[in-house]
Amino acid sequence: MNGDNTSYGRVIGIGSYLPKDILTNDDMAKIVETSDEWITERTGIKERHISDPETDTSESMAIEAAKKAVADSGIDTKEIGLIIVASTTPNVLFPVLSASVQAAIDADNAMCFDMNAACPGFVTAFVTAQNYIKAGAVDCALVIGTENLTNYVNFEDRGTCILFGDGAGAVILKAEKDTKYDVIMHAAGKRGECMHCESYMQKGKEKTEEFLKSNYINMDGQTVFKFAVTEVPRVIEDLLKKTGTSADEIDYFILHQANRRIIESVAKRLKQPIEKFPMNIERTANTSSASIPILLDEMKKDGRIGEGKKHVIMSSFGAGLLWGAFETKI
Numbered sequence: 001m002n003g004d005n006t007s008y009g010r011v012i013g014i015g016s017y018l019p020k021d022i023l024t025n026d027d028m029a030k031i032v033e034t035s036d037e038w039i040t041e042r043t044g045i046k047e048r049h050i051s052d053p054e055t056d057t058s059e060s061m062a063i064e065a066a067k068k069a070v071a072d073s074g075i076d077t078k079e080i081g082l083i084i085v086a087s088t089t090p091n092v093l094f095p096v097l098s099a100s101v102q103a104a105i106d107a108d109n110a111m112c113f114d115m116n117a118a119c120p121g122f123v124t125a126f127v128t129a130q131n132y133i134k135a136g137a138v139d140c141a142l143v144i145g146t147e148n149l150t151n152y153v154n155f156e157d158r159g160t161c162i163l164f165g166d167g168a169g170a171v172i173l174k175a176e177k178d179t180k181y182d183v184i185m186h187a188a189g190k191r192g193e194c195m196h197c198e199s200y201m202q203k204g205k206e207k208t209e210e211f212l213k214s215n216y217i218n219m220d221g222q223t224v225f226k227f228a229v230t231e232v233p234r235v236i237e238d239l240l241k242k243t244g245t246s247a248d249e250i251d252y253f254i255l256h257q258a259n260r261r262i263i264e265s266v267a268k269r270l271k272q273p274i275e276k277f278p279m280n281i282e283r284t285a286n287t288s289s290a291s292i293p294i295l296l297d298e299m300k301k302d303g304r305i306g307e308g309k310k311h312v313i314m315s316s317f318g319a320g321l322l323w324g325a326f327e328t329k330i
């Protein structure tokens with residue numbers, strides 16, 4: 001409860017889509033000089049889903065995830081007042097992906113926009129939708145994270161290409177008066193250079209080899225690692241302080257799936273058992289803004305969440321630098 005008459009969205013439907021093709025660590029070792037042992041030990045990743053160039057785009061994956069979330073919720077799509085698609089890797093700049101989703105599911109009463117907030121895209125879109133609901137502007141929102149990251153990884157750079165996978169996840173939020181919700185979000189643009197991917201479409205840029213490399217995901221892994229293990233537990237602790245909740249009262253800490261060691265470090269710092277930190281990174285790798293809703297879908301399917309009774313914190317971090325966390329019941 002938020003202690004007043006404010007409405008926030010409760011998650012009433014979840015769906016996800018993962019491409020059928022799988023690239024294992026052993027497959028990866030045939031592409032770059034690496035090994036299953038190295039990748040598993042440093043990241044927890046064993047395999048990742050990889051988009052089919054013939055059939056999978058960020059748009060098509062978003063639509064599939066949205067259809068499943070709608071079916072799971074049982075709502076009439078005409079009830080949806082807002083669709084936000086978070087994606088760092090849209091296949092088209094416009095029409096925006098959210099409008100394509102709207103058309104595909106006949107959500108004719110929805111306003112639509114896309115957002116790029118890198119890996120925390122889903123969390124940022126969720127928080128934005130909650131503000132529309134709180135303001136009374138909409139009653140029902142569809143929030144999607146969709147990524148086709150393997151389009152943007154340099155399969156000659158073993159430090160990055162092993163980390164990412166493709167997929168999409170979606171949730172339906174419905175306004176309710178007694179929904180628990182609170183949030184803290186941060187950004188540090190001055191520290192942003194450690195994760196960098198330039199757009200190919202730039203006037204005046206000669207298409208040199210160096211420039212073409214900058215159109216892939218470039219990353220200083222250790223700096224990103226240190227950023228995550230410092231800021232994620234800090235923002236969660238600050239949120240717990242803000243809401244007057246003890247970490248022991250939280251059933252699950254649902255974190256962006258970037259690296260098992262980052263998640264283990266957060267668990268240790270919060271002095272919480274690792275069992276409270278659900279993970280699917282072993283099978284999905286880092287799917288950026290899709291990682292949390294894909295994990296939520298798995299958790300709902302196996303009964304860990306879905307009845308509005310589990311007290312959770314969701315937290316993500318990524319390029320920008322951006323990071324944040326919100327608390328809710330799901």
Ligand SMILES: CC(C)(COP(=O)(O)OP(=O)(O)OC[C@H]1O[C@@H](n2cnc3c(N)ncnc32)[C@H](O)[C@@H]1OP(=O)(O)O)[C@@H](O)C(=O)NCCC(=O)NCCS
Binds near residue numbers: 033039221
């Ligand atoms: C990328 C990451 C796994 C690298 O692990 P690390 O322990 O920091 O490794 P380093 O970058 O220090 O590299 C150590 C050595 O392993 C090598 N290496 C890097 N990638 C490798 C791979 N896939 N296979 C084998 N060796 C590899 C490096 O070349 C380096 O070799 P050297 O010592 O001979 O120079 C780790 O830094 C990480 O996960 N960071 C966070 C990244 C992330 O999550 N980004 C997305 C955030 S949203």
